[in-house]
Amino acid sequence: MIDVKGVSQAKRILLSLVPKAKAAIQELTLNTAIAMTAEAEANAARDTGELAASIHFTLTRGGMGFILLADAPHWAYVEFGTGGLVEIPAGYEALAAQYRGKGIKEVNLPARPFLIPAYVAHSEIYLQNVKRNLPRLLR
Numbered sequence: 012m013i014d015v016k017g018v019s020q021a022k023r024i025l026l027s028l029v030p031k032a033k034a035a036i037q038e039l040t041l042n043t044a045i046a047m048t049a050e051a052e053a054n055a056a057r058d059t060g061e062l063a064a065s066i067h068f069t070l071t072r073g074g075m076g077f078i079l080l081a082d083a084p085h086w087a088y089v090e091f092g093t094g095g096l097v098e099i100p101a102g103y104e105a106l107a108a109q110y111r112g113k114g115i116k117e118v119n120l121p122a123r124p125f126l127i128p129a130y131v132a133h134s135e136i137y138l139q140n141v142k143r144n145l146p147r148l149l150r
Contacts, residue, residue, distance in 0.1 A: 044070065089122075089125070097122065
């Protein structure tokens, strides 16, 4: 058996960082989910208030991730628009395709995005915060 000096100590140090790093990432994730939800709610169309009230998040992977949701049945039509006024941002085609109409009637409503802009803005901030905090966590 080969015993490399310091490996056991390094292993103990690295393993002791895991709970600290995990807790910090969970906190950043929760704060990002709250901010993203608040921005999506603020940007949501306010015809009846149903859309904004339906926006929420669900934590996933033990608090290391989350899903931003809008439960109002018409959310996608507000987000992407309808008829000849549909606007689908690059990378969201598969999501939008799930809500494509059957062409029975044409209702032309302009896109009034609220979820995707909040997601894009806060995803970038989240990654910056993780990168900025990693060196502190590894001390």
